[in-house]
Amino acid sequence: MLLISQTNGLDLAQTLDCGQCFRWAPEIVSGGWVGVVAGRAVRARQSTEGALELTGLAGPLPEAEPAFWREYFALDLNYPALLEQMSAAHKGLKECIAAAPGIRVLRQPFFEALVTFLISQNNNIPRIKGIVSRLCEGLGEALPGPGGPYYAFPTPERLAACAPEELAYLRAGWRVEYILDAARRVTEGQLDPEALRALPLARAKEILMECKGVGPKVADCTLLYGLGRWDAYPIDVWIKRADRALFTARVKDPAAYLNRRTGNCAGIAQQYIFAWARTSLCPETGIKKP
Template identity: 35%
Template sequence: MNDSIVLDADTPFDLDATLGCGQAFRWEKGADGTWSGTARGRAVRIRQDGETLSFSGADEAFVTDYFALDLDLNEILASIDTDPTIHRAVASCTGLRLLRQEPFETLISYICATNTNIPTVKKRVRLLSERYGTPLPGGAHAFPDAAALAPCSEDALRACVLGYRAPYICTTARMCADDPDWAARLAGLPYPEAKTELLRFPGVGPKAADCILLFAFQQYEAFPVDVWIRRIMRRAYLPHLNESGGMSPKEYEEIASFARRHFGRYAGWAQEYLYCVREDDR
C-alpha cells in the first residue's frame, strides 16, 4: 500500500462493515483482509489494521470523502440511538459509515438491484463496467458514464444479464446523457422533491429512489424499506403490520414516515445499522 491514515480515537470506522453491508457493489474482500474495488473512476485497494487505514489508488482526501470520515459519527449515532432495537444495532456495528457514491453509477446500480440478490447485482454491474467502462490499472474497469451507455441497444444490455431492466437502463442512460446537469440539480432539492425527480426514471421505484438519495446524495432522511427492514420494523415498532404478504406503496410510506419521525434527520443511518444486523432478526 502506498499511503495510510491513522484515525483519531474519536473517529470510529469499521471498513468491513461499511463495504460489506450492501450499499456498494464494486468491492470484494481478499483473504488477507484487503478490499479491492472501483469508486469514482479509480481502482482502489484498502485495508484496516486497528486505527490505521492503508490504501493505494487513492489519496487521503479521496478516502476521507468517499468513506465520510469527516462526519462526526458519534453525534449521528447518539441522535438515532432512541430505543433498545437500534441500540443493539449501533453497539454491534459501530463504525459503519454511509459511503458518498457517484450518482449515475448508483442510479443504474439500484435499477440493477430490483427484485434480486446482491451477488446478481454485483455480476450485472461488473459486466456493464467490463463491456462499456474505461479500463483502469490492474485490469479493473470504471463504471461507464451516461454517454457510454446511452448508445447501447436493449439486446446488448441484456447480455449483461439485465433481463427486463435492459430497456429501463437504456432509457435512463439517454435521459441522463441528454441532461448532464441532472445530478447537480437534484442535489439542490429537498428530500421530497428529489425523490419525485428520481421516480421519473424508468425502473426506479420508492425503495430504489431512497437508496440512491441515501448513498449518492446524502439525503439522510431517506429510509429504504425492503423485506428485511419491513420485518424488523414490524417486530420492533409497528406490530399492526401484516406478518406476510407484499408491501403496498401505502405501507412503504407508513414505515418510512414513522422511521423519519422516530429516528430524526439521520433515519437513513438507522436503516443501514438495522440492515447490518438483519440476520439476527430471523
C-alpha cells in the same frame, strides 16, 4: 499508499459487505478490499489500530486524494456522536447499532448508484455483482494495474449510445431497458444530481421515479447512497419486518419518526436496522429470534 488515521470507528468489512455497494471484493491474502470508485482502482485495508490504508492499483494515488476518500467513507461526519444520539433516541435502535457499529453510509457516484440499484431489483447480491462487473468490463474505461485490468463504471454518455441488443451479454433481462433510460435522462440533463440534492426529498424522489423501473425503494437508495440524502429511508422486506419489531403501532411512519429523532438521518439509521434484522429476525416470520 495513503494513510488516514482518524476513521472514527469505521469497519471496512461491515461497511463494504452490508448491501449498499457492489464493486468491492475481499482479498484473503491482504486482509483488505479491492474496489473501483470514480475511476480509481484501490486496495483498502485497516491496520490493527484502525487506520485506513489505501493503495492505488492503477498507478499511485494523487496527493489530494485524502479529501476524496474521507468524503467517500463519510469520515468527515462525527459518527461516534451521531450513533450516541441515535442510541439515546430509541432503545431498539441502540440494539441495532450494536449489531454492526462500524457501518458507514458511503457517498457513491450518483449515476453508478442509480444503475446498480436498478440492477438490484428482484436480484441477489452475487448476481448483481456479476451483472455490474460485466457492464464495467464491456463499457467502462480499462485501468491497467497489478492483478487487473480493472474497469471504471461506464459514463452515462457511453451507455446512452447503446442499443438494447448491445447489452444482451449482461444477462440482465428487462433491467436493460431501465438502465438505458436512466443513462439517456442523465445525458440529456433531465436528471441533475446537484438539483436533486437541493430539492425537498419528496420532490427529488418523484423526479427519480419518472425513470423507467425506478420505484420507491430504488429512488430512496439512489438518494441515500448516490446523493448523500441521509433523510431517505429505503424500505424492503427486511426493513418492513424490522419496523414492525422495533416500533409500536403508534409509529405510523418510521422514516418520519426517525428523521425527527435523529436530525434527519433516518437513512443512516436504516443501515443499522437492516444489519440487525438480517441477524436477529427469523426470515419466515420477521419475529425476533429467541
